[in-house]
Amino acid sequence: MKQTLAIVGAGLAGRMLAIRLADDGWDVTLFDQGERDGLESCSYTGAGMLAPQSELDRADPHIAELGDRSIALWPSVLTRLPRPVDLVMDGTVLVAHSTDEPDLERMARRILDRSPSPERIRRLSAAELGDLEPDLATRFQHGWFIEREGHIDNRQLLEALEAGITHRSITWHTTHPCPSIRPHHVDTDHPHYDWVIDCRGLGAQGDLPDLRGVRGELLHLHAPEVSLRHPIRLTHPRYPLYVVPRTDNLFVIGATEIESDDRGPITVRSALELLTAAYSLHSGFAEAHIVEARADCRPAFPDNLPRVTCEPGLVRINGLYRHGFLLAPLLLETVCQTLAKSEAVSLLETNTLLETTRT
Numbered sequence: 001m002k003q004t005l006a007i008v009g010a011g012l013a014g015r016m017l018a019i020r021l022a023d024d025g026w027d028v029t030l031f032d033q034g035e036r037d038g039l040e041s042c043s044y045t046g047a048g049m050l051a052p053q054s055e056l057d058r059a060d061p062h063i064a065e066l067g068d069r070s071i072a073l074w075p076s077v078l079t080r081l082p083r084p085v086d087l088v089m090d091g092t093v094l095v096a097h098s099t100d101e102p103d104l105e106r107m108a109r110r111i112l113d114r115s116p117s118p119e120r121i122r123r124l125s126a127a128e129l130g131d132l133e134p135d136l137a138t139r140f141q142h143g144w145f146i147e148r149e150g151h152i153d154n155r156q157l158l159e160a161l162e163a164g165i166t167h168r169s170i171t172w173h174t175t176h177p178c179p180s181i182r183p184h185h186v187d188t189d190h191p192h193y194d195w196v197i198d199c200r201g202l203g204a205q206g207d208l209p210d211l212r213g214v215r216g217e218l219l220h221l222h223a224p225e226v227s228l229r230h231p232i233r234l235t236h237p238r239y240p241l242y243v244v245p246r247t248d249n250l251f252v253i254g255a256t257e258i259e260s261d262d263r264g265p266i267t268v269r270s271a272l273e274l275l276t277a278a279y280s281l282h283s284g285f286a287e288a289h290i291v292e293a294r295a296d297c298r299p300a301f302p303d304n305l306p307r308v309t310c311e312p313g314l315v316r317i318n319g320l321y322r323h324g325f326l327l328a329p330l331l332l333e334t335v336c337q338t339l340a341k342s343e344a345v346s347l348l349e350t351n352t353l354l355e356t357t358r359t
């Protein structure tokens with residue numbers, strides 16, 4: 001008989017695990033407080049950037065190492081899905097206005113110093129910048145380029161994962177909140193499972209008291225006058241900005257980072273700041289339509305690092321913070337190995353910081 005497994009939380013982590021573990025022969029049941037559209041999940045809001053080196057400006061250096069390993073796994077994850085998902089790995093461009101150039105140089109040097117692969121990072125002359133992004137050539141004298149970074153379309157991904165789950169006939173209990181879960185049990189209405197996996201993101205705060213929300217807000221713009229091919233990061237002392245290109249002249253611009261659990265709509269201040277920064281990057285954004293404004297909270301532990309914990313009958317995966325899309329494939333592998341051994345395994349051989357724990 002197949003071993004039974006309940007996954008609570010059908011965001012990015014829960015959906016990816018459901019498909020992988022069903023393919024590995026587990027009898028999987030999925031629970032979520034929301035609908036299949038994923039609107040209740042942070043993953044629906046996230047920009048989907050896969051940027052291990054760019055994040056080094058502020059992230060723990062191990063995120064870059066883990067991120068590189070994880071990005072390499074994305075293509076095999078996508079082959080399991082019945083629908084195509086846009087995954088683009090053409091690199092990231094960093095720029096700053098002339099008054100902020102010293103900040104950009106400092107940031108680039110800091111990234112270079114901390115990077116496990118500095119050979120992938122290079123300074124761009126005006127001509128090189130123009131070759132990569134013609135629209136930026138007249139506005140910026142130089143920039144920086146980081147190879148082998150990219151982005152994945154988060155909405156397409158959630159939809160394709162949903163289709164993959166349906167395709168495998170995995171039982172999915174929607175609008176089913178599970179406020180507190182225990183080893184082998186999601187609630188009193190359902191039977192004993194061999195394993196329960198907690199993928200509730202910020203919804204697990206009741207069971208994980210040191211989990212906090214870090215609010216992020218972003219806008220979706222339709223800008224026919226803007227042509228950008230790469231994710232662009234604009235360094236600015238007050239309004240740092242990233243622009244992620246999607247198909248058909250759609251751009252995701254973001255994102256604020258505010259220490260708050262407030263999941264309410266975007267504030268006027270944040271919208272003004274993001275739009276001002278976007279307009280300063282490219283005047284073509286002036287005529288853009290604001291298609292959507294979204295805000296949600298990234299689930300984060302005090303060290304801003306992900307955790308996979310294991311006790312008999314219960315695995316928890318949480319704290320994906322700014323790096324859910326970046327790290328999900330690797331964390332998935334970690335959970336599969338954890339289940340196979342019935343004990344937590346280490347994410348990095350040499351690193352105790354990111355070691356998964358057995359509670």
Ligand SMILES: Cc1cc2nc3c(=O)[nH]c(=O)nc-3n(C[C@H](O)[C@H](O)[C@H](O)COP(=O)(O)OP(=O)(O)OC[C@H]3O[C@@H](n4cnc5c(N)ncnc54)[C@H](O)[C@@H]3O)c2cc1C
Pocket residue numbers: 008009010011012013014031032033034038040041042043044045046047048049050176177178179180199200201202203204215216217218254255295296297298299317318319320321322323324325326327
């Ligand atoms: C503005 C913004 C931009 C971001 N940009 C990026 C980026 O560019 N790159 C990147 O890698 N990451 C990014 N992130 C982070 C990324 O989105 C998250 O790390 C990731 O989505 C977390 O996934 P998750 O599956 O752990 O949680 P979630 O996606 O939040 O999923 C949790 C699920 O659990 C369900 N749930 C919660 N509580 C309960 C309960 N009690 N019972 C049942 N179900 C429950 C929820 O409904 C939800 O479906 C961004 C985040 C934000 C907010």
